[in-house]
Amino acid sequence: MVAPHVDVSNDEHAELLACRSLVTLRINGRETKLTIAPWTTLLDLLREHLDLTGTKKGCDNGQCGACTVLVDGTRINACLTLAVTKDGSEVTTIEGLSAGDQLHPVQKAFIERDAFQCGYCTPGQICSIVGLLREGRAKTTRDVRELMSGNICRCGAYANIVAAIEDVLTEASHTPDGEREP
Amino acid sequence: MRAHVASYDLVQPGSLREVLTLLAREPGVYRPLAGGTDVMVVYAGGKLAHTKFVDVHGLRELRGIVVTDDAVTLGALTTYTDVQAEPTLGREFPMMGQAASETGGWAIQNRGTLGGNIANASPAADSPPALLAYDASVELTSTRGARWVSYATYHTGYKTTVRAEDELVTRVRIPRIAPGAQGSRVHMFRKVGPRKAQAISKVSFAACVDVDGTRITSARVALGGVAPVVLRVVATEGALVGADVTTLDVAAIGATLSREVTPIDDIRSTARYRRRVAENLFVELTRKLKAHVGLGSQAR
Numbered sequence: 001m002v003a004p005h006v007d008v009s010n011d012e013h014a015e016l017l018a019c020r021s022l023v024t025l026r027i028n029g030r031e032t033k034l035t036i037a038p039w040t041t042l043l044d045l046l047r048e049h050l051d052l053t054g055t056k057k058g059c060d061n062g063q064c065g066a067c068t069v070l071v072d073g074t075r076i077n078a079c080l081t082l083a084v085t086k087d088g089s090e091v092t093t094i095e096g097l098s099a100g101d102q103l104h105p106v107q108k109a110f111i112e113r114d115a116f117q118c119g120y121c122t123p124g125q126i127c128s129i130v131g132l133l134r135e136g137r138a139k140t141t142r143d144v145r146e147l148m149s150g151n152i153c154r155c156g157a158y159a160n161i162v163a164a165i166e167d168v169l170t171e172a173s174h175t176p177d178g179e180r181e182p
Numbered sequence: 183m184r185a186h187v188a189s190y191d192l193v194q195p196g197s198l199r200e201v202l203t204l205l206a207r208e209p210g211v212y213r214p215l216a217g218g219t220d221v222m223v224v225y226a227g228g229k230l231a232h233t234k235f236v237d238v239h240g241l242r243e244l245r246g247i248v249v250t251d252d253a254v255t256l257g258a259l260t261t262y263t264d265v266q267a268e269p270t271l272g273r274e275f276p277m278m279g280q281a282a283s284e285t286g287g288w289a290i291q292n293r294g295t296l297g298g299n300i301a302n303a304s305p306a307a308d309s310p311p312a313l314l315a316y317d318a319s320v321e322l323t324s325t326r327g328a329r330w331v332s333y334a335t336y337h338t339g340y341k342t343t344v345r346a347e348d349e350l351v352t353r354v355r356i357p358r359i360a361p362g363a364q365g366s367r368v369h370m371f372r373k374v375g376p377r378k379a380q381a382i383s384k385v386s387f388a389a390c391v392d393v394d395g396t397r398i399t400s401a402r403v404a405l406g407g408v409a410p411v412v413l414r415v416v417a418t419e420g421a422l423v424g425a426d427v428t429t430l431d432v433a434a435i436g437a438t439l440s441r442e443v444t445p446i447d448d449i450r451s452t453a454r455y456r457r458r459v460a461e462n463l464f465v466e467l468t469r470k471l472k473a474h475v476g477l478g479s480q481a482r
């Protein structure tokens with residue numbers, strides 16, 4: 001058996017058109033309602049339906065992490081996630097991290113540490129790091145490396161990515177906010 | 183080639199009962215979708231032949247880990263991250279956490295489920311050897327009722343299992359050692375792949391061996407990637423049980439193991455390499471057992 005491709009008969013087509021779902025998401029603070037085919041990935045919804053192309057498509061099957069976004073604060077691979085399964089959720093992409101011209105601390109650290117070359121993996125790396133910080137599990141360099149495994153950088157900017165993460169972790173532990181963490 | 187998005191359907195009933203009713207009404211028409219980490223890969227590759235799915239990821243009934251005196255019971259939607267965070271598993275069943283920590287990267291560990299791993303029935307999956315070594319059982323549930331099957335009898339052939347099309351994997355149960363059990367336990371898990379993270383195993387190995395003094399009282403040894411199913415090497419286990427660790431005939435028992443595995447050549451590796459690795463991992467186990475009884479006698 002092979003998977004169905006675009007050629008469908010008229011009858012089938014009518015049936016397919018009926019097979020659409022309404023999804024409501026809060027994307028970067030803005031409520032967004034869309035009617036989509038249920039097997040639309042969150043990645044395609046962002047890039048193709050909303051032109052939010054900051055989130056990248058690398059492998060489209062969960063191997064590279066280029067599509068990492070935050071859903072209700074948790075980092076996920078948008079390519080492995082069907083948008084309808086996240087109905088009602090809050091989605092944050094790279095476009096939603098800064099407050100106007102005020103960059104997110106992770107974005108600043110990336111610039112200071114020059115944590116990229118081509119930049120293709122960068123939006124996914126940054127969203128993944130924001131999720132990692134929220135998880136609160138990364139204490140050592142080894143933890144950072146282990147818990148970022150899944151965000152591949154084909155340019156190999158890993159050393160500077162890790163340095164940027166450590167800058168943010170150190171900064172967080174010096175702020176009054178960070179000191180309250182265990 | 184990418185799949186045609188509009189050809190695929192997904193329904194999202196709110197409860198386990200509704201999902202089971204749907205599966206019972208038209209067995210085989212709808213298939214479960216849990217974390218999607220297996221299904222989405224096939225879909226993205228344009229090779230997902232089945233088009234109708236039912237979302238089970240939202241079912242609260244399939245979540246949670248319950249620890250009782252006699253067992254640890256894991257809901258089918260337990261993720262690899264959940265497994266790593268469960269203290270009783272960490273203490274008594276360390277190979278579960280080891281297998282989980284070597285399954286994919288953070289995204290797969292946060293999203294992939296144990297139920298999906300079991301239902302997908304890949305012979306190269308990583309948690310199944312550990313589940314076999316710990317003598318786990320799997321609960322299968324349909325509108326006809328729930329039944330527990332020993333995980334050792336669950337796989338029937340390459341990607342075939344005893345699960346009927348109207349059944350869901352609902353829970354996985356790992357029996358705890360009876361309090362007051364004699365002796366001590368050796369656990370050994372190894373995943374051998376092209377690299378440490380984000381790679382499917384060529385061979386995986388899990389062994390749980392109980393020793394009393396220097397005598398082996400029970401042994402369960404399981405491998406992935408060396409047969410059409412994740413395999414318990416029962417003849418090897420038989421040769422270990424009752425033997426004395428200090429006088430083990432490693433070569434003879436290793437030869438038994440080598441006869442039990444039936445690896446093949448495929449995109450990930452060759453039969454020859456896999457057989458050799460399986461033999462070597464067995465030798466590593468015997469070394470570990472020897473070190474264990476050596477240290478054990480010193481401690482006493």
Ligand SMILES: Cc1cc2nc3c(=O)[nH]c(=O)nc-3n(C[C@H](O)[C@H](O)[C@H](O)COP(=O)(O)OP(=O)(O)OC[C@H]3O[C@@H](n4cnc5c(N)ncnc54)[C@H](O)[C@@H]3O)c2cc1C
Pocket residue numbers: 061062063213214215216217218219220221222223238258284285286287290293294295296297298299300301302306307308309349350351352380381382383
């Ligand atoms: C990048 C990447 C790396 C990976 N690395 C590893 C690895 O190192 N080791 C490894 O073992 N696996 C690995 N996998 C495979 C996959 O992540 C696991 O098999 C995972 O546990 C599947 O669970 P899921 O919930 O995502 O399954 P899904 O994709 O949702 O489902 C898989 C199959 O199981 C069925 N199913 C799901 N839940 C149930 C249920 N409760 N009852 C009945 N049927 C059900 C579905 O119908 C489908 O056929 C990897 C996958 C990716 C994308």
Ligand code: FES
Pocket residue numbers: 056057058059060061062063064065066067068077078079080
């Ligand atoms: S595009 Fe999603 S992980 Fe590669």
Ligand code: FES
Pocket residue numbers: 115116117118119120121122152153154155156157
């Ligand atoms: S900067 Fe090029 S892939 Fe990471």
